[in-house]
Amino acid sequence: MELSATAKVILGMLAARPRSGYEIKQLVDNSTRFFWAASYGQIYPELKRLEKAGLISGTDAPHGGRQRTVFDLTREGRKRAEEWISRPPEVFELRDEGLLKLFFAGVTDAARTPEIARERAAHAHVIAGRLREVERSLDLDGDGGPAVSPDAGSLTTLRYGIELNEWAAAWFERAADELEQGAAEAAPAKTNA
Amino acid sequence: MELSATAKVILGMLAARPRSGYEIKQLVDNSTRFFWAASYGQIYPELKRLEKAGLISGTDAPHGGRQRTVFDLTREGRKRAEEWISRPPEVFELRDEGLLKLFFAGVTDAARTPEIARERAAHAHVIAGRLREVERSLDLDGDGGPAVSPDAGSLTTLRYGIELNEWAAAWFERAADELEQGAAEAAPAKTNA
DNA sequence: TTAAGCATGTAAGGTGTTACATGATTGA
């Protein structure tokens, strides 16, 4: 049985400790969401599949009358998770509408390429800001010292996200400047003094 | 009618000039593939949908007995394409298995985080190399001068891809060094002199 | 008492890949 995208994130999240489907979703949403998302519609069915396959096992753990199932890795599940993590990465997919627009604007409306590059820069800036907030919330976690003490791996991915987006914002701003210059040189009549 | 992901890339590709489905696929594969992919299974059905919606129109253009349909934007299609390009970008999706592994390795096997970071660096390096080849093939296009003379927009996206991946490769190498140092400090007994 | 959050789940529909099928043309 091949691990699906959702199976990978579930096994990884359970490697630290047992969790419910709901908890997994919350965790994904404020950690891996930017590079590996998952919805309820994927998580709950996948939990059942993984249990049937013997990689995880669920235990009833109600809160009062509120139903709750907590899943833990089986020995086999832990083996699979560790084996997966140790293999070199394969999946890398990107869908970047800003780049696509920039790509086409060169043909349809070269004059607006600088503007599009700046919009893409602004977008990167917003993402960097959101990630910075996550970082701050980790620093202040609880009420003083670092309550959860995020491990080195997750901190590294967070910093990567922040620095990557800041780099991209700067890059697109510079590209916009250059595109403006190029346009000015190519068509000086337009800015005729 | 909302534009699907494939509709966007088709309209954009047709903005420069009329093309067949096959040509669109080739173009996508050696230009936007890294940030906006499309398969035949999407392209051909989408061409039919777009024609039915009146955004493109097909003309028979066989090569000998080899069937071929070339599509062009209608006036309405061009309007939609330009309008789409002028709106700020919305879609930005990423699926990065290397980051996910790094994220989890902090918990399951902190000692291997540097190795995983280096694998991710190597991956970025490979992508940068492939894009550099595309860039070189543009320079040498045909047999001397730049035959196709890529426009500013597409050149910008290509350079972005190259520089982004080179930046990422360097970033992950540095992160690997730091993770190694951190591990050495946290568990000095292991490297006990 | 009521809103927010905890908790689980499914149905419908869209998106996308892969593999397959067909057949013509071109160059080695």
Add this chain to the structure above:
DNA sequence: TCAATCATGTAACACCTTACATGCTTAA
């Protein structure tokens, strides 16, 4: 003549999001 490439298309399947449905608990 044979492989590569041009060219179109579909069927099966996997993936994923959104919206909806249900019901409990906690704090305002």
